[in-house]
Amino acid sequence: MSRLSSFLRSPVQVLGTALACAVVFSLVWVARATTGSAPAPxxxxxxxxxxxxxxxxxxxxxxxxxxxxxxxxxxxxxxxxxxxxxxxxxxxxxxxxxxxxxxxxxxxxxxxxxxxxxxxxxxxxxxxxxxxxxxxxxxxxxxxxxxxxxxxxxxxxxxxxxxxxxx
Amino acid sequence: MVATVRALGEEFTRLLGRTAAMWWRMLPWLVGFTLFGWVGYYGSVLLGSEVAPRWPWLVVGSLALGVVVQLAAIVAALRLVVLRAGVARTEGRGSAPLRVLSQTMLPFLAIYAAFGFIDDYARDVVTVVVGRDSLFGGSDLLSALNPAGSLAAALVVLAAVAGLFLLRRILERAAERTGRVWLGLVAAFVEACFTLLLLLSVFRLVDQFWLWLNDRELSAWIEALQAGLFGWLRLDQVVVDAWEFLSQTAWPVLWDLLSQPLAWLALAGVVAGFQFATTDDLIDRAGRRTAAGPSSALRSVSGVAREILAGDLDAPVLPLWQAFRPLLRAGWPLLGGFVLGFTVIDWAGDLLVEEVVRRAGFPAGADVIRAAPFVGLVPQVLVLGLQLALLGVTAARAAEITAVERPRIARPGIQAAVVILTCILVALSSLATTGDEEAVVTGSPGEPVALLAVTGTVAEPRAAASLVDPGGAGVTTDLVFVVVTIAVAQERDGVPLVAELRAGDRRYDPWDGRSGMLAAPGFTSRRDVAFEVDPADLAGPLVVRLVPTVAVSRGIPVAEVALPGLQASGATSYDSLARTSAG
CATH class of the missing domain: 2.60.40.1240 (Immunoglobulin-like)
Structure with missing residues (x-):
């Protein structure tokens, strides 16, 4: 069984990784998305x-x-x-x-x-x-x-x- | 008929019950994969808005990456659901997850695009990117992507579209021949780039072409021909109104109700690996039956044409039909139960978003951007997860009915009519609830109404046949002008307000076409807004609506100011220039 297949079969690994990604992304979004797309002055x-x-x-x-x-x-x-x-x-x-x-x-x-x-x-x-x-x-x-x-x-x-x- | 309605109700409740159980059982995977998709979606939005000021064309690539990531997550979740439901085919396809992904991404993407999901994606993304730019003084993305500015830009964009189209076909063929997984995924990325380039840039050239065509003599000839053919038709107003209601209101809502679940059914069919007969196969079979085939030169030309066109025809149509057929074999009540279940989950998600937004406070200014992904968690994680579970249990239920019960469909015509009628009734009932998408704030003439960060006041309503500006110049209408003086004030950066007039079901936009009103921080801006209306509408209730132009479509607070009964006079003052004052 490939490493990806065993990852997909593990509910803890799938949900844990997804939640970690979501939390990191949320922090990046809040920090970046409200500072404007143009470089900060x-x-x-x-x-x-x-x-x-x-x-x-x-x-x-x-x-x-x-x-x-x-x-x-x-x-x-x-x-x-x-x-x-x-x-x-x-x-x-x-x-x-x-x-x-x-x-x-x-x-x-x-x-x-x-x-x-x-x-x-x-x-x-x-x-x-x-x-x-x-x-x-x-x-x-x-x-x-x-x-x-x-x-x-x-x-x-x-x-x-x-x-x-x-x- | 009663039996069909009862069967429909039973299938509907059974499907919802099993969906809840399936969702709970698959919770870690469904939430996990849909969260990966959510990160891919908004990650690409963030990336797109980061690169937009310096390299606007890279927005296409970043969004395509988001599309591929989100679709890959959906495919993975859907594959697990159909496997768990016991309706997925594995033979004939590699069972390794990446191989399944590689083989299903292109048809999945094609159906996704054919049913307009990518349009929504591009529209949402442009709204956020442009909103972010306008809030923070960045670049104008859509202008930067406009190829109609010069012949060279138009040629480059058209060459890029043609190149991407050919590259996708080459990659697809190479992936089939070599079996290399990554080729299939790159082909999906190229296809997403192609679709997004059409949606974000090439549409300008199409618009330009129609504008050019409208200016030509040919356009006048076509109009004359139409007048000659149909000009003699004189329809009653009732018939015209009924046709307008059916074609512009009822049908789009019904289509929206039916197309979404059926499109997802086709997507599930692709992922589950239902047996497809492609156009290619059909042409091959027809060719084998033909004793004397065409010449080799003709065959090679037709082969190329078939290669290019058949794949694009197959992608949306055949999987839909192949997925639809087994469900129909299980009986109309199951199909109706599925469509209703899908819709109910969708509506429940909308209501939840509305309630969350209402309780958390409607975001304004920069908060609209900040809140967007978190509001998106409801449709993209909760609702999508439930709908994926529903797809799995529906497919399993269809297999259960056809394998074990093998239904005897008595009077299929009546069953079909009852199910379709129920869907129409549900669609029409959604029309009655569309008003709930707005939070209406009722005001009176002269009384300020707070909307987000803006205060709007509608005052001095009057009606007349002529408008006279401060310079004494006038304009007269055969109808009647309804004029109001609208003031907008804001302490900080706010959102523009758009004014419209409602007379029953009729909606009027400002006569001069200038609808947005905005004041600088600390100022009040005041001007007259005129609506040219049917004199008969003066007898009924007239309502001026002030609508904030924001990037979120649900739960927007809208001001409605009912005007007192108006009598049209000969002339009234009309000052279309905005007058500002501090405070």
């Missing part, structure tokens, strides 16, 4: 710089504004909300560089909104240039400003979380 403490997606990133400033430039006029936030503008430096040896940014709060995040940079020399996010200064704007409830903890920038499959407080 590199966390950079306030004022520091970190590498992700072939570039280095540094958060320069996180500031609130009551209005944003929009062509010849300005845009105002929704009632009870404020704009938060993040300014960051990025540097890469790539030909072109693109990224997306999210504002990080206490267990919740906000997507960037379309906006014209407050500083005309800055790019809107990363617009393809391999290095420079980027600006992204977010709209958040006024009550959420105190909880803001930085921004997360994703470039390709990699991400960096740049910690910082609103000045």
């Amino acid at each position: 590199v966390v950079v403490s306030e004022g520091g710089s970190g590498a992700a997606g072939g570039a280095t990133w540094r958060l320069e400033a996180l500031a609130t504004l009551d209005e944003l430039p929009s062509g010849l006029s300005v845009t105002e936030p929704a009632p009870g909300a404020v704009f938060v503008v993040a300014t960051f430096r990025y540097d890469s040896g790539l030909d072109t560089l693109y990224c997306t940014a999210r504002l990080v709060g206490d267990g919740r995040e906000w997507n960037a909104i379309f906006s014209t940079p407050v500083d005309p020399s800055a790019s809107s996010g990363c617009d393809g240039r391999p290095s420079g200064t980027g600006e992204v704007a977010f709209e958040v409830p006024g009550s959420a400003v105190a909880e803001l903890a930085g921004i997360e920038i994703r470039s390709g499959a990699e991400a960096v979380r740049l910690l910082g407080r609103v000045q």
Whole structure:
């Protein structure tokens, strides 16, 4: 009788092995499946710089504004909300560089909104240039400003979380 | 007729009793093997979502691996059950477990795919992978697998499909000739890759082809031909409604009720080793009877064609027929008892899942992903184990009846009619209970209703023939517009809500096609939603439903807000832009 046949005939071995596999798999699932399929972001403490997606990133400033430039006029936030503008430096040896940014709060995040940079020399996010200064704007409830903890920038499959407080 | 109903009831209760005993006796194996399958299924989902951001095409391979592992576990469990039930053939097949596995995997997989089980698999997997990606900002899997973007991508995918198809046939033939076990298992993996590639990628090319065809003049010709042939038909609305109910509601439910147990019966037939006559055999016999055969060149061409096509025809059809026949020989009551038993176990599993989800609290956000495999334990371990035991005892009961009792089937036509009618009644009764799949939260206009992590409010219902936007532009309908202002609010990341209007059995989607509503954390988003409805429906009750779009289909909390009686005015305001405010 082959080793497999004798294994299959033993109820203790079949059930024991299956339960062990199931427990190990459950632990792996709980640990991995809720961390996101994309690689975990590199966390950079306030004022520091970190590498992700072939570039280095540094958060320069996180500031609130009551209005944003929009062509010849300005845009105002929704009632009870404020704009938060993040300014960051990025540097890469790539030909072109693109990224997306999210504002990080206490267990919740906000997507960037379309906006014209407050500083005309800055790019809107990363617009393809391999290095420079980027600006992204977010709209958040006024009550959420105190909880803001930085921004997360994703470039390709990699991400960096740049910690910082609103000045 | 009464005797048939009584016999059906007796077979049903006998089968359930024996199933419970068989399940208890085989508990370690049934739970063990189904757990291996469960790990294979969700392991491949996890692996697929891990590789998706960097190498999306590897998702096909990882899911195929999961399919093979799960099916191997099912085959092993089913083989043990039919052996224990004393209905498995062993002669003519190697008795070593791996050899049996290797020889049965391909036909098993073919039936599994033919009855749509792989479709469910792919859909579930894509839902979890895409859900996980969207929750955590990963890649867009389905876009990455879309071959319709460029001619080169389409050609590569089509070449891969053709290559996998040929490779499977070569491996299958090599496994038959050499008797090497691993070749059969690799062939099953290749076949699973082929099927999943069709389901995840090639379907886009098929869609593209139909879109292209609809744009051609040929399409207009076909429509004109149809109008010429059938345009004169004028059916009463009652007949049209009845046909719609039969074809779109009753038949799919009945088919679902019958196809699942019969498909599993065919699978059990494959594993038990019932004697099959393949299309190949039938053609061979026909060929031997033909005195003057075709020329050798023609024979070789027909041989290749037969080789390619006959195997794929055999796989789903013949095992089903071969498995179905002995059961039918044992009488319609046994067949009916089996179908009902299978269905009852299925329903009991659904109810258990619903109850567990209700007691544990409905998962939201990332918890939907976290909970998915644990909710899946009920159908994939408990229910599947019981159904495998039922298959074994049904086959044993069929053998018992035909060998010992040899039933005299009086009036088989009446027996068949009674059993089929019972199945139809059971199928229709399931229609009445489908509402239980949702946990309905009733609300009133203007009153916030909490759904998962989102709060929805339906307010300011009105009806009019015309809509006027804030700019003063208007649009008029020959029917009537029912407009409501819907607000959604959430403190953290939530799920989008979809709005729909129900008027009795009729369901209306938003007139502008924009159905999903979502607010950023800490915000309330408010906009008007219009439904274009039959004026006659204003007289009856109108209900706006807010449905969260989540990856789990059972036990979803759904808000239902009954609208007060509405009188259509000439025009009403309609602001389709979402207005947000903090809080």
